[in-house]
Amino acid sequence: MRLWVCIALLSTVLCASAERPRIVQGMIRAGQFVRDAAGGTRDMYRAYKDMREANYRGADKYFHARGNYDAARRGPGGAWAARVISDARENWQSRVSGRGAEDTRADQEANRWGRSGGDPNRYRPRGLPSKYYTRDDLHLLWLCRSAVAWPGTMRLWVCIALLSTVLCASAERPRIVQGMIRAGQFVRDAAGGTRDMYRAYKDMREANYRGADKYFHARGNYDAARRGPGGAWAARVISDARENWQSRVSGRGAEDTRADQEANRWGRSGGDPNRYRPRGLPSKY
Incomplete structure (x- = not known):
């Protein structure tokens, strides 16, 4: 089993070409789904472990919502894992624990709230230690x-x-705290997006491969935008600043600037950067 998984994943990575076939794209999405599902399962287990450790009256709905929230934030795979685990747990508890249908309905409401992106602290009881x-x-x-x-x-x-x-x-x-959380996430994603853009630039300089610049532009924007709004913002600002500077200094002309910006926008919008990958570019990039 391990051998075939390795072969499948390696074939996905090494099949980087000017236009990846649909089957490879499907394998990538499947891999991302499995990764997110595994991470979501860990999030659900961490919430369960914390609930058992805290043993705090009235906190169970908070931990249900928190586990589902954390898992669903990873992506479709995480949300799927959270739903399957939550449904299995509630089905088992409704038959074994004797808590009744009302408690099961309340638990499932907290589960759905967390999975839909609602703040788990809606269910947080006063006095629960801040370590959770x-x-x-x-x-x-x-x-x-x-x-x-x-x-x-x-x-x-x-x-x-x-x-x-x-x-x-x-x-x-309060809303102001929610705003601060979103601002912190934006800053985090912008910092990560800046690193992605720098890595793409560094790889482009290292490769020094004819016709590969559009690929690296698209790749940097793609990686940055995948982080979230902050990453997409950082990619746009950096790309615009670079192209404005180059159009004035490098003498490459407006046509080259337009082509660069097209590659930048393609990557930021989620398009596969390999659309711009030249044949023969080493697979390490």
């Missing part, structure tokens, strides 16, 4: 830790903003 975060909150804590490396006053304000977001977990977060 959602995955988004953990990302924000990681951002705050990373911000320690930033200079001076900037570091102080970033830490204050992120910590206030994480520690304001209550039964119903």
